[in-house]
């Protein structure tokens with residue numbers, strides 16, 4: 001089974017694996033968001049973040065390799081009276097637009113190191129001047145905790161990796177530590193994460 005098929009299977013059950021409310025760190029950026037901004041939500045899954053951005057009247061593209069996830073994202077958008085553009089694609093092979101987004105939301109997307117480097121480079125290129133990248137991911141300290149995250153430790157984020165992959169962006173904020181997650185059944189309890197906000201010059 002491919003990884004995309006595994007995510008399709010996970011999303012096939014009812015409900016929202018990570019909840020239907022936005023990620024708290026993304027939500028904390030609300031004051032920086034303006035109607036009409038073009039947002040790219042990568043690995044948007046069932047759409048809680050993309051739909052929240054659309055509710056704030058941003059123009060949202062959600063990309064995920066899970067068709068099942070994005071079908072739920074579209075349904076959630078419909079139910080909330082907004083629309084999002086969905087693209088079913090592997091982020092590694094996707095034909096990324098350049099300079100096309102004012103915001104990239106990279107929330108809990110954990111990729112193998114080679115893929116992470118490719119996707120990070122594409123994400124930086126996809127930002128317009130002044131564009132923001134918001135990222136949250138689990139760190140190695142999460143290993144052993146049951147509040148979420150990948151089993152393969154190579155996929156984990158860290159503040160050091162954020163600095164390395166986004167060296168071309170201005171680091172506005174980078175926090176690594178313990179948070180209390182309450183995001184659907186899959187992200188519950190204390191967790192070890194990095195949260196970063198970066199801006200393209």
Ligand SMILES: C[S@@+](CC[C@H](N)C(=O)[O-])C[C@H]1O[C@@H](n2cnc3c(N)ncnc32)[C@H](O)[C@@H]1O
Pocket residue numbers: 004007018023042043044045046047048049063064065066069089090091092107108109110111
């Ligand atoms: C932990 S879920 C997070 C979903 C969403 N960002 C959220 O916070 O609710 C990770 C998501 O990344 C997607 N994903 C992982 N690797 C991917 C890839 N190479 N291309 C596209 N999507 C990918 C998965 O399908 C899944 O929906």
